[in-house]
Amino acid sequence: MHGITPGLAVVIVGDDPASRVYVNNKKKACEVVGFKSEEYALPASTTQEELLELVNTLNNKSDINGILVQLPLPEHLDDKAVIEAINPQKDVDAFHAVNVGKIMLGEYDFLPCTPSGVMEMLHAYDIPVSGKNCVVIGRSNIVGKPMAMLLLHENGTVTICHSRTQNLTEVCKEADILVAAVGKPKFVTADMVKEGAVVIDVGMDRDENGKLCGDVDFENVKDKCSYITPVPGGVGPMTISTLMKNTLKACKIQNNL
Ligand code: NAP
Numbered sequence: 001m002h003g004i005t006p007g008l009a010v011v012i013v014g015d016d017p018a019s020r021v022y023v024n025n026k027k028k029a030c031e032v033v034g035f036k037s038e039e040y041a042l043p044a045s046t047t048q049e050e051l052l053e054l055v056n057t058l059n060n061k062s063d064i065n066g067i068l069v070q071l072p073l074p075e076h077l078d079d080k081a082v083i084e085a086i087n088p089q090k091d092v093d094a095f096h097a098v099n100v101g102k103i104m105l106g107e108y109d110f111l112p113c114t115p116s117g118v119m120e121m122l123h124a125y126d127i128p129v130s131g132k133n134c135v136v137i138g139r140s141n142i143v144g145k146p147m148a149m150l151l152l153h154e155n156g157t158v159t160i161c162h163s164r165t166q167n168l169t170e171v172c173k174e175a176d177i178l179v180a181a182v183g184k185p186k187f188v189t190a191d192m193v194k195e196g197a198v199v200i201d202v203g204m205d206r207d208e209n210g211k212l213c214g215d216v217d218f219e220n221v222k223d224k225c226s227y228i229t230p231v232p233g234g235v236g237p238m239t240i241s242t243l244m245k246n247t248l249k250a251c252k253i254q255n256n257l
Contacts, residue, residue, distance in 0.1 A: 006251035007036040008066040008092065008243075009058045013051065013077065014044035018204070019070045026068065029240045035247060036063065044074045051077060052085050059087040065251040066092035068243070071142070089253055092246035095142065103146060106153055109253060110246045115147040117238025118179065118200050119154070125227060127198055130155035133174050137161045137188070137215070138181030143202055147179055168192070180215035188216040190224050199228040202235050 008030055012023045030037035058067045067090045073079045088098040094110040102108040134156035138144035148158045172178055172192040178199050180188045185205035203215030214231030222228050229235055
């Protein structure tokens with residue numbers, strides 16, 4: 001409309017097959033919505049200095065509005081330092097401390113893609129959050145913590161569970177909305193789910209046959225709950241659509257639109 005095409009740069013270091021799939025999906029999404037996408041595929045031997053230099057170059061590129069560094073990075077690289085080097089206005093993953101802080105305060109430009117995609121699904125299906133018992137299993141900076149914060153912003157009564165949580169089954173059974181972000185295949189079983197609960201499966205795992213599956217034992221849980229998200233499908237595509245939205249927003253902010 002303004003003659004400007006939003007641009008997303010995706011940086012991938014090394015040859016992790018799962019990361020490669022995620023990066024390809026993000027590039028495809030850019031094509032579908034007509035955004036410019038640039039891929040920077042760096043060898044696993046890339047040094048911290050080289051990666052920081054690339055981030056700095058992308059920070060200064062006016063046709064690039066969003067920068068995404070695919071995690072996890074190879075072990076010798078400091079992902080925290082890399083994220084902190086991204087200009088917060090181009091941090092379309094919303095992982096930079098400035099953006100995380102804004103989310104805590106409820107005054108954000110960007111929301112982290114996966115939790116934001118989950119909230120959008122809840123809205124689309126008119127699933128109320130206010131006053132509901134929401135249980136999030138997982139406390140990562142990428143999914144669990146921001147997920148809990150977004151549910152809290154919408155007045156959910158939120159419990160965060162993790163590997164030290166005691167009586168996990170009992171806690172989960174209280175959930176009206178149960179979000180699983182554990183990273184363990186079919187971890188959430190039917191006995192952990194309340195009748196009629198809404199079950200959101202963030203997991204992207206591999207089962208014993210190497211087949212993609214979620215953190216929830218879908219086949220046994222599906223008849224007990226009112227809603228459940230499948231894997232594949234469900235949360236994954238919502239994550240990508242939020243990334244596109246964030247890139248568009250970044251473009252608007254940077255161009256004062
Ligand atoms: P992560 O950093 O490994 O965090 C996993 C969390 O699960 C941790 O907080 C851990 O607790 C907790 N946990 C582990 N074992 C547990 C147990 N036995 N009981 C209760 N909690 C336990 O993983 P992540 O990055 O958040 O990702 C979680 C899953 O989501 C993965 O399958 C990942 O592939 C997937 N994912 C999907 C998308 C998408 O777009 N769909 C996006 C991002 C991630 P501690 O903190 O105590 O260790």
